[in-house]
Every structure is written in structure tokens, then in C-alpha cells.
Amino acid sequence: xxKAKTAYVCNECGADFVRWLGQCTECKAWNSLxxxxxxxxxxxxxxxxxxxxATQAKVQTLSEVDLEDLPRFSSTYQEFxxxxxxxxxxxxxxxxxxxPGAGKxxxxxxxxxxxxxxxxxxxxxxxxxxxxxxxRAQRLGLPTDKLRMLAETSVETICDLADREQPRVMxxxxxxxxxxxxxxxxxxxxxxxxxxxxxxxxxxxxxGVAIIMVGHVTKDGSLAGPKVLEHCIDASILLEGTADxxxxxxxxxxxxxxxxxxxxxxxxxxxxxxxxxxPSAIFLQRGEEHGNGSVVMVIWEGTRPLLVELxxxxxxxxxANPRRVAVGTEATRLSMLLAVLHRHGGLxxxxxxxxxxxxxxxxVTETGADLALLLAIVSSFREQPLPRDLIVFGExxxxxEIRPVQNGQARLNEAAKHGFTRAIVxxxxxxxxxxxxxxxxxxxxxxxALEAI
Numbered sequence: 001x002x003k004a005k006t007a008y009v010c011n012e013c014g015a016d017f018v019r020w021l022g023q024c025t026e027c028k029a030w031n032s033l034x035x036x037x038x039x040x041x042x043x044x045x046x047x048x049x050x051x052x053x054a055t056q057a058k059v060q061t062l063s064e065v066d067l068e069d070l071p072r073f074s075s076t077y078q079e080f081x082x083x084x085x086x087x088x089x090x091x092x093x094x095x096x097x098x099x100p101g102a103g104k105x106x107x108x109x110x111x112x113x114x115x116x117x118x119x120x121x122x123x124x125x126x127x128x129x130x131x132x133x134x135x136r137a138q139r140l141g142l143p144t145d146k147l148r149m150l151a152e153t154s155v156e157t158i159c160d161l162a163d164r165e166q167p168r169v170m171x172x173x174x175x176x177x178x179x180x181x182x183x184x185x186x187x188x189x190x191x192x193x194x195x196x197x198x199x200x201x202x203x204x205x206x207x208g209v210a211i212i213m214v215g216h217v218t219k220d221g222s223l224a225g226p227k228v229l230e231h232c233i234d235a236s237i238l239l240e241g242t243a244d245x246x247x248x249x250x251x252x253x254x255x256x257x258x259x260x261x262x263x264x265x266x267x268x269x270x271x272x273x274x275x276x277x278x279p280s281a282i283f284l285q286r287g288e289e290h291g292n293g294s295v296v297m298v299i300w301e302g303t304r305p306l307l308v309e310l311x312x313x314x315x316x317x318x319x320a321n322p323r324r325v326a327v328g329t330e331a332t333r334l335s336m337l338l339a340v341l342h343r344h345g346g347l348x349x350x351x352x353x354x355x356x357x358x359x360x361x362x363x364v365t366e367t368g369a370d371l372a373l374l375l376a377i378v379s380s381f382r383e384q385p386l387p388r389d390l391i392v393f394g395e396x397x398x399x400x401e402i403r404p405v406q407n408g409q410a411r412l413n414e415a416a417k418h419g420f421t422r423a424i425v426x427x428x429x430x431x432x433x434x435x436x437x438x439x440x441x442x443x444x445x446x447x448x449a450l451e452a453i
Contacts, residue, residue: 085258
């Protein structure tokens with residue numbers, strides 16, 4: 001009997017080892033190595049191909065490479081196309097992750113039903129039965145007479161049937177339940193997920209079929225499975241949304257055919273997911289009462305500006321260690337900015353609880369929100385409301401200086417379109433030409449920004 005070969009792969013960085021170790025020597029993560037069965041020695045003689053799916057190796061110069069753009073086709077949703085970089089590329093492997101109930105299957109079912117009207121498509125479901133998928137499509141009012149369905153979990157069987165159906169787009173829901181016959185471990189294990197994704201990626205490259213795989217997420221919100229899974233695919237997209245919010249954000253984390261960190265916004269309704277063409281208008285639905293600690297900032301998401309409201313609450317603490325709570329922003333950066341505010345702004349908050357929240361469930365990762373965060377905190381601390389028509393953005397340095405951010409002119413133009421008439425921005429983002437109807441206050445340091453309000 002042929003002996004099975006095994007290796008140990010780190011779930012965090014994808015490094016592999018010949019034996020188990022308590023700590024990965026590459027990324028220093030503890031207890032992250034999992035056993036992966038590589039198959040039997042008999043199968044080692046089978047011809048192996050890379051993820052690109054090339055059947056014959058050929059050496060050529062860089063100038064001989066064909067630079068013609070890959071022909072894309074639309075997913076029928078502009079927000080989805082935006083995250084993908086302009087549309088779906090034939091032969092690409094796309095991984096969509098998200099927490100349970102976020103709407104991954106709903107979004108893909110809506111997309112496939114629309115695409116089925118103009119091209120061959122195949123929807124492979126491994127977690128749900130065909131009746132469950134049909135009931136969802138009926139509830140959402142989708143056209144069901146064109147979409148081809150398959151309930152199967154064997155990757156080899158799926159690819160054999162796809163050769164007969166000849167689809168241009170194929171959905172695998174989900175990659176965690178798929179399995180290969182050569183791998184002895186159970187579906188969902190590291191080895192099965194890794195090899196199944198690699199098999200499907202090679203098939204996509206060889207046949208020119210765009211394959212969209214659905215992936216689960218772990219407790220911390222990252223995609224489940226080995227890190228090598230994200231290396232072999234072309235695009236990694238995460239569908240985010242809390243249970244108490246009707247909005248879903250589709251964010252690209254990796255994209256070989258377009259910009260990463262692009263954001264698409266959808267609204268969950270009774271008829272499924274509906275794209276939001278103007279997210280700023282949704283996130284700026286402010287109440288009638290304008291209280292302290294509220295300010296609107298302009299953040300840059302992918303290739304467009306986005307207006308969101310930031311709220312802060314400062315209250316006297318009853319604890320020995322005051323609380324620092326940040327929802328939608330980084331808690332460590334909040335602590336750093338409070339230290340800058342104390343050193344260069346003269347405001348002492350070591351005995352105050354500070355709570356910060358980004359309205360609408362948006363997660364802000366860029367540093368352009370620093371100045372807005374500090375001004376909201378000062379507004380709540382002084383019990384002095386900021387003007388309702390004020391817009392703020394800028395990065396705050398440790399020396400108290402206000403640093404410019406990218407695309408300052410585009411941010412100001414977006415704010416002017418939504419009726420804002422006053423802006424506090426870094427001096428480096430002062431517009432060359434005056435913006436009609438908007439007063440722009442350019443500041444160089446934190447002290448000037450505090451005086452401007």
C-alpha cells in the first residue's frame with residue numbers, strides 16, 4: 001500500500017514544515033501548524049501544474065508578453081463590479097467570505113440569476129439543498145428559468161460536469177464542504193480546503209471559467225482555512241455587516257485585476273440585497289437634534305470619497321483606569337491621539353472615560369480621520385457642539401502637527417456636493433482654486449485646529 005505523505009502548514013502565514021512545531025519560525029505564531037496530507041507516493045508521478053494552469057512551459061522575453069486587456073463582463077451590480085476592479089475577468093478565481101447571515105449566498109444567487117439570462121452559468125451548492133435555494137430565489141422574486149443548479153461536494157465530479165455544461169461563471173458554495181478523493185482527511189480540514197481551492201483555481205485558468213468560491217470566517221473575522229488559500233486565488237473579498245444593521249459592505253482585500261481596499265455598499269431588504277449608489281447620503285442621515293461630540297469626516301475608500309459621521313462621548317470615570325472604547329476605529333490609535341491632545345492641546349483626560357463610534361457600522365482604517373476624532377472628543381469634553389455644516393479631515397502627528405492626506409481636493413468636492421459650507425483641513429490640502437459656497441480653514445498644528453472651532 002502506498003504511504004501517504006504529510007506536511008505541517010501554518011494557518012497564519014502559509015509556511016510549511018516537515019514536522020510539527022509549537023511555534024511557527026516564520027511568523028512566530030503559537031499552535032498554528034496543522035497537518036496536511038499531500039497524497040500518496042503513487043500520485044507523485046502524476047504531472048503537476050501551477051495555479052496558472054499552463055500546460056506547456058515556454059520561455060519568452062517580457063516584451064513578447066501580450067498586453068491586451070482581459071475582456072471583462074459585468075456582474076450586473078455596479079457596486080460588485082467596483083470591488084472587482086471593473087467586472088468579472090474570465091478565468092479568475094474569486095473568494096468571497098463573510099459571517100453567517102451576512103448575505104453571501106443571497107448576493108451570489110441574485111448575481112447568477114441575472115447573468116444566466118445572457119450566458120451559461122452554474123451554481124454549485126454543497127451546504128444547502130436545491131429546494132432551499134429554489135425557495136430563496138422564489139422569495140426574492142428572481143428569474144429561475146435560466147440558472148443551472150448542481151448539488152455536489154466532490155470537486156472532481158463538479159469539474160467533469162462543468163466540462164459538459166461549459167459555463168462562463170461558476171459559483172462554489174462553499175469551499176469548506178468540498179473534498180477531493182485523493183485526500184483522506186474530512187471536508188473542511190486544512191488539507192481538503194487547500195487542495196480543493198488549488199484544483200478549482202487550476203481548472204479556472206485552464207478552461208477560462210470565472211469561479212467564485214464562498215468561504216467561512218473565523219471568530220476574529222478573517223477568512224477560515226490556511227493562508228495559502230488567499231495566495232492561490234486572484235481576488236479576496238469580504239462581505240461585512242452587523243446583525244443590527246441593514247447595510248452590508250463589500251470590501252476587497254486582494255485583487256490582481258484592480259485596486260485593493262475598494263468598498264461597495266449594499267442594503268439588505270425583503271427582496272434581497274440592493275446596491276447603494278450614494279453611500280454618503282445613507283451614512284449622513286443625522287437626527288433633528290445636533291448634540292455635542294458629533295462631526296462629519298471625509299474618508300477615502302478605494303477610489304472614492306465617503307462621508308461618515310463620527311461621534312464621541314467624554315464622561316467622568318468612576319474607575320481607577322478610565323475606559324477607552326472605539327467602535328469602527330482602532331483603540332490603540334485613540335489612546336495615542338489622547339496623549340497628543342494632552343501634550344499639545346493642553347486637555348487633561350486621564351480621569352475621563354472616552355467612547356468613540358463611527359455611525360453606520362463603517363470601519364475606518366485610514367489616518368485621515370485623526371483630526372475629526374480629536375475635534376469630536378474636544379466638543380464632547382467642552383460641551384460645545386460643532387457646526388452642523390462643518391467637514392473635517394487630516395492626520396495628526398505625534399508632534400501635534402496636522403499632516404496632509406491624499407485626494408484632498410476630491411474630498412472637499414464631495415463635501416460641497418452634500419451641502420457642507422465649512423471645512424477644517426491640513427494646510428497641505430488647501431485647494432488651489434476656491435470652492436464655491438465653501439469656506440476652507442487650513443491648519444498646520446493641533447492648536448490652530450482647536451482655535452478654529
